[in-house]
Amino acid sequence: MATFNRREVLQHSGALGLGAAFLPAIASVATAAEKSTAAKPPSNVILETIKSGGLSHYSYFIGDKDAGVAVVIDPRRDVQAYLDLAKKHGLKITHAIETHVHADFVSGARQLAKQSGTARIAASVEGEPGYGFKVDRPLRDGDEIKVGSIRLRGIHTPGHTPEHMSYLASSGDKSWGIFTGDFLFIGSVGRPDLMGVENTDSLAKALYRSVQNAFTQLPGELMIYPAHGPGSPCGAGIKAPEGDPTLAQERKGNPYWRMNDEDMFIEALLEAQPPVPYYWPRMKKENAAGPELLSTDRQPELVSPDKFEKLIQSGDIQLLDTRSMHAFAGGHVSGAMNIGYNEVISMWGGWMLDPDKPIAMMKPAEGNYRDPVDWLARVGLTNVTTGLKGDMKAWVNSGRSFDSYATMTVQEVHERFPSDQMTLLDVRQPSEWDMGHLPGAQYLFLPEIPKKLDQVDKSKPVVVYCGNGYRASIGTSVLRANGFDARSVPGSWDAWVAAGYDGVKPDHPGKASDTSRTA
Structure with a gap:
């Protein structure tokens, strides 16, 4: 097997922040016996992946249809999708299970417990996370949650956070999947730099030990179910799955899984991380304390153009226009921020909007206010107080002025x-x-x-x-x-x-998290 020095590895890892580079194989982690085909859950198991676009977040609904029970792993804040699945399959949700204290979105565990009336919150207490709310089922390494005939065994995998827990799913004597949270992604691992500079080194070392040791005795045919996919800043270079992603594939192809030099692992991992979103420390704090429970009816007050204009002129709000870039360019209320009507509004709303200042919103003619209100609530923006009744047409037809600009091809x-x-x-x-x-x-x-x-x-x-x-x-x-x-x-x-035009590249790419760049 080829060997590489640290400088060569880091030259490759510099571009991993966008997932378009290949880090050379360094070594192999010792593994259990591998099989070429992926394990599948038995026929009585219902497994649904709920994807939250923009955040590239995956949560999982797992149920035993024979026993009539289900759990949700890493639920998002707007929980109706899980309640709908429970109703569809005739199941009772018994647990809302967390892999860790999330930094990139507001946890929906408390919300699901409230709205379902049956779900108990289960979360790791390894590493003493210090929750500010009641955890109904505190979990430590090796503890199990039973979902009918399904067993979910906690495996402590610290590094991304001190308390992080993965869950091995088994039925009878056969294991068929592992829910890896933000520990293991397809092609990457979780970042260890979200709890301050003073904790980054110790977390990175813990992550290295978890990679080296946590899954070594698990069979390679286990399917991998991570909490995030491509586009999430929770890890550098997260890839989309090809076919059925398995532990064996990650052992073979995940660059971080193939390093057996701790210093090289840490240096390459930290070099590759993208910038940390500004709102993540706020999410971390809110999730540890216990997210506010939301009303199921959170629609903004819809007002006339006259009242909407007076509110804008007061200076007490931030004006958000959720129409498309083309509609916005064609005409918009002066001073508005344009974040288009799409689930990615979660991420960019988190980056760009003030959580403490009320939001007045405008929507596309074909859109609604319910969806963007939910998308923003996922990142703690629950301050959408006002909406324009109608759409931009109502504003224009009222005789009010607007701004526009010509785009460039x-x-x-x-x-x-x-x-x-x-x-x-x-x-x-x-x-x-x-x-x-x-x-x-x-x-x-x-x-x-x-x-x-x-x-x-x-x-x-x-x-x-x-x-x-x-x-x-x-x-x-x-x-x-x-x-x-x-x-x-x-x-x-x-x-x-x-269009076939050439771009230019810098002679010396910078650190992925460093936002200063020159031509």
Whole structure:
């Protein structure tokens, strides 16, 4: 087997923040006997994956249809999907099970316990997480939860957090799956740097030990059920599963699973992590304390354009327009932030919106207020107090003024840049910039725009691009609200590549978490 020195490994790991690089195999972790085919749950088991887009979060509904009972692992805050599944299959939810204290979304365990009336909260007490609410079933390494004929055995896998627990699923004498939370992802592992600099080194070492030891006696045919997929910042380079992801596949292909040098593991892992979202410490604190229980009817008050305008003029709210980038460019209320109507509003709302300031929202004509209210609640934004009755048409037809701007095609950008007459601004992840950006572009990470406005020349137009235009529209809206002549590029980098234009790459890619970049 080839050997690599640490510098060579880190050169590969620098791009892992976006999951587009290959880290060479270093060594193999000792394993139990492997089989080529994935284990499947028995016929009496109901297993449903509930995906929360934007956060790339996976929760799991697991039930025994013969026994009439089910549990949910890592539930999100809007829990109706689990209640609907229980009703569909005629099952009673007995437990809401947590793998760890989450940092990227508000846990729905307490909400599910309340709304179901039957679910008990089960969570790890390894590492003394110090919950501020009652955990009905405290779990330690080796403890089991029974779901009819299904057994879920806790395996303490610290590193991402001190208390992190994975769950081995078995029926009879046969194990068929493992729910790995934020410990093991497809192609990656959980990041150990979310509990402060003072704890990062000890957590990284604990994570290395968990990788080396926690699953060594488990059969390779076990299916892997992680809590996140591609796009989540909870790990560097998380991949989408190909076919049925198994423990054997991760042992073979996961770069972190193949390192038996602790220093190399830690250095490569930390080098690859993307920036930590600003709202994550708030999520961590809220989940440890016990999330507020929400009303099942959380709709904003719908008001007329006249009342909506007075509210905006008061300065007491933040104005959120959830229409598409094209609709927003065509006409919007001055000062609005545009975060489009999509589940990804959870992540970017968390990054960009103030949790302590009321939100007044505008929606697409074909949309509703219920969905974005749920999407924002997933990241603790429960302050959507007001909605415009109708849509932008109601505002325009009332005779009120609005702002608009012309977007730019990638063809126009190609013709005009590099240029001293306009600023071309890239607002993507740092690792995206490193893998290729437009010639003549300036870099500014989207969430940092509000606090780094002085780094953008206000005397000339600003053209903003991202991966496909969604983030560009957010950035453009923030700049325009602050008096810039800004416009976005629909399609952005994806359209640029599709049009056959070349990008440029920096000679020396930076650390994935470092948001400073130069051309």
